[in-house]
Amino acid sequence: MQIVARIRGARRAVAALAFAALLVACAGPQVPITGTITDAYTGQPVGAAQITLGSNTLTTDAAGNYQIPRWSIKDQLTVSASGYEPVTIDLATKPQLERPQPPAVSLDTIAIRPNTLSGVITDAYTGEPVDGALVKVTDAISATTAADGSFSLAGLPESFVVEITKEDYEPLSESLARTTTFDAAIRPNVLTGQVTDRFSGAPVAGATVRAGEASAETDAEGRYRLVGVPEQATVTVDAEGYAELTQPVERVTTLDAVLRPDVLKGTLVDATTGEPVPNATVIATTNLTSSDVAYVRVDNSADGSFTLDGIPEQGFVQVLAPGYRKTVIELKPGSVPERIELEPFAAKALYVTAAVASNWDLLMEYFDAIDRTELNAIVIDLKSDLRDDLGLIYYDSQVPIVKELGTSRPNMDLPRILEEAKRRGIYTIARVHIFSHDNVLADAKPEWAAKDRITGGVFADYPAPNIRYAWLDPWNQNVWDYNIQLSVEAALMGFDEINYDYIRFPSLEFAADDKDRLQLSREGTAEEKFANIVEVLKRSHRAINGAGAFFSVDVFGYTAFRPSALIGQDLSLMAEYTDYVMPMVYPSHFVPGEFGFDNPAEHPYEVIAESMKAGAEQVAGKRALVRPWLQEFTLVWVPDHLLVEYGPAEVRAQIQAVEDHDGRGGWILYDSANDYNESALKPE
Structure with missing residues (x-):
């Protein structure tokens, strides 16, 4: 008799539990769920977020709030919003939903994580937008900036490394976390320009232009393109026959260099006949009352050519050739011709x-x-x-x-x-x-x-x-x-x-x-x-x-x-x-x-x-x-x-x-x- 009584008591307990569960299940449509969706980074409400519960879908209001009138403890609640990583919650894991009390039951605030990054890439020197820069997180997540320098990335993790590359600019790599905006100024690393002769104005071909480890050589027109220029660089320009030029550069992408010849090359000819002058002395002086700082003899030259090393920045070139008047030419831009005509004199x-x-x-x-x-x-x-x-x-x-x-x-x-x-x-x-x-x-x-x-x-x-x-x-x-x-x-x-x-x-x-x-x-x-x-x-x-x-x-x-x-x-x-x-x-x-x-x-x-x-x-x-x-x-x-x-x-x-x-x-x-x-x- 005692055994039978125990069995009957157990059955009554199971029945009571089943009834209670039925009551809870039946409570879903009766006690609505309310809650708020916020931005995981800023804590601000996310409006227009989409809430999906079973076959029902609704959106949050401007304050990020939502209310679900009918639900089941067996449901999964999914939150999605443009620019955010989706979040899915099993309602069964929420204790407050076990015995909801009217008028509504509130879920914990759901913070959804942004998964986008947007910004503008500009030139560090000019402030102008950079078009066509590649903004990359992974091979699958990258974008190219528009004409206004803007870009947008999606599907990003919470933390990541973004790399920005663009021809003629120094690559930029930045570690980011919990952010959705990133504006960057990238530094140009290319220097271009032309190298010319101070006195003749002619282009200097074959000049070497250096800045740090970067090096380039001028072409026939004296132009160069130097790639990989470091920030706050010192540029040196040197060429055979010229004094080396050293120029600090900062926040510029073009630099025209004017080299002062410290080697003067030319040809001496008779002003009357045009024939080469075979014998002469060519000197350079700082003024007309001082001795030479550069000197060369020309002896039996078939073509009248000469090369004078070490001429000063300012001064005069003087040519003394037997049978001719002394020729004096001031050293200044455009004043020293390659062909120097000498006037015969007896x-x-x-x-x-x-x-x-x-x-x-x-x-x-x-x-x-x-x-x-x-x-x-x-x-x-x-x-x-x-x-x-x-x-x-x-x-x-x-x-x-x-x-x-x-x-x-x-x-x-x-x-x-x-x-x-x-x-x-x-x-x-x-x-x-x-x-x-x-x-x-x-x-x-x-x-x-x-x-x-x-x-x-x-x-x-x-x-x-x-x-x-x-x-x-x-x-x-x-x-x-x-x-x-x-x-x-x-x-x-x-x-x-x-x-x-x-x-x-x-x-x-x-x-x-x-x-x-x-x-x-x-x-x-x-x-x-x-x-x-x-x-x-x-x-x-x-x-x-x-x-x-x-x-x-x-x-x-x-x-x-x-x-x-x-x-x-x-x-x-x-x-x-x-x-x-x-x-x-x-x-x-x-x-x-x-x-x-x-x-x-x-x-x-x-x-x-x-x-x-x-x-x-x-x-x-x-x-x-x-x-x-x-x-x-x-x-x-x-x-x-x-x-x-x-x-x-x-x-x-x-x-x-x-x-x-x-x-x-x-x-x-x-x-x-x-x-x-x-x-x-x-x-x-």
Whole structure:
């Protein structure tokens, strides 16, 4: 009986539970479910979210609220909304739904996670939208920006990495989480531009442009495209023949570079014929009163081409070519042509002493004569040619050794003289006595002078009573430096040319015992003497051309025909390191029998013609041109039967001979008394 009673009790309990469940199930339609849908990231309500419960569908209101009037505990509630990840909830898992109480049962707020990303991509430098950028999370989730830079992605997880790429921009990678918007500014990483020559404006091809690890080379038009430029980069541009340019760049995508040539390449041509100029010196200076900062010799160039390294940013290019006027070109954009035309020039000069040049009014008479005639140049002694102060520098030299020795006096106003000469277009030549006719230096520095074995003093020539020509030692380099410094100073003051006289060893012609008396610091073979004179010229030519002046040297007339071992003059060697060689081919100085003439002085044309031909042979293939000194005086210390009065006809004959035999170097009239007859000259 007890067992039966237990069974009946259990049945009654099961029935009660089943009834209770039935009551709950039947409660669905009677107690509505309410709730709110919110954004999982912002907590804001999500309006218009779609609620699906079984076959029923409804949407949330603007506040994200919803109400489900009929439902079953067995149902699944699904929430979906545009731009959100769908959410499904089993109602059976919600305890509050087990015994809902009227008037409604509320579900917990359902937060749905956004799964989209939108934004605008702009240029970091300009702020303008970037069209066509790829915004990518995965291969399946990516978008390309529109014309306004906008993009939109869907199906995103809660956290992800977005990558933005675009040609000519630095890639951007950003880790994002719990966000639906992302605006990004991407940085351009390409630099483009053109590289041009500062002076000519021409494009520079083959220039290398660098920024960090990025590198590019300019094309034939000088244009470049540099990819991978880092932020806040320093760009360097370099090209052969140009000074390197370094330029910091920030927030720019274009950079045109103007390179300053520090190597100037060009061609020298004759302005009249267009033919190449084979020999020249090309220098660059920072101003017109300073020596070169860049220098190159052009020797026997078949096409007249030159390359000048190391030119300054500002200054001048100067071209000195024998047979042409000096050409000066300012270094500024567009001012230096690749083809430089040189104007032919042949000096037609007369000579005056320093004493004459010290008298302004008297000197102006010579200037006036030059203006009236075919003359275009003047030779002025820098040192005195007077017996009492032979070798004294006749202007206020600032050369340190000159000031130390006190070997100058302010007798000539050289700045005024040179200014007036330039105003009139007169070519100026400064004549400098080197190893003789400089008693002042020999007496001031006897240790630099040649010695007299007999007296123990300074060796000197004595061509006549009361005339003393002291000799400096041609081996002594202090003498070289003294005169080179003086010459450079004169060049920088504005002389167009520096002329060396007495650039030789003693000729031992005035006394029988000259050879016995002369004692130099060394004897030297003929070859050593030649080499010594050449070395003086080599140093002088470099310094004088470098100071912007031409360089000429006087030689004995006979050396136009053959070298002289005694005096160390070999025209073929000397012509390599001077612009003009100037043989003193005075017809009266040639001895009877020369050229087949009993008295060469009677044949001025023939003597000069033969001298020009011989000199041309000596300097053939060399740098220098021949420019002879012509006789404008009557040589009186000869026997009466050899004396020939030199007047206009004889002078004109000499000039004609020069002009008939390659007179590109010009000619110079010489009279020690500076007495010239204008009637020998053509009028201007």
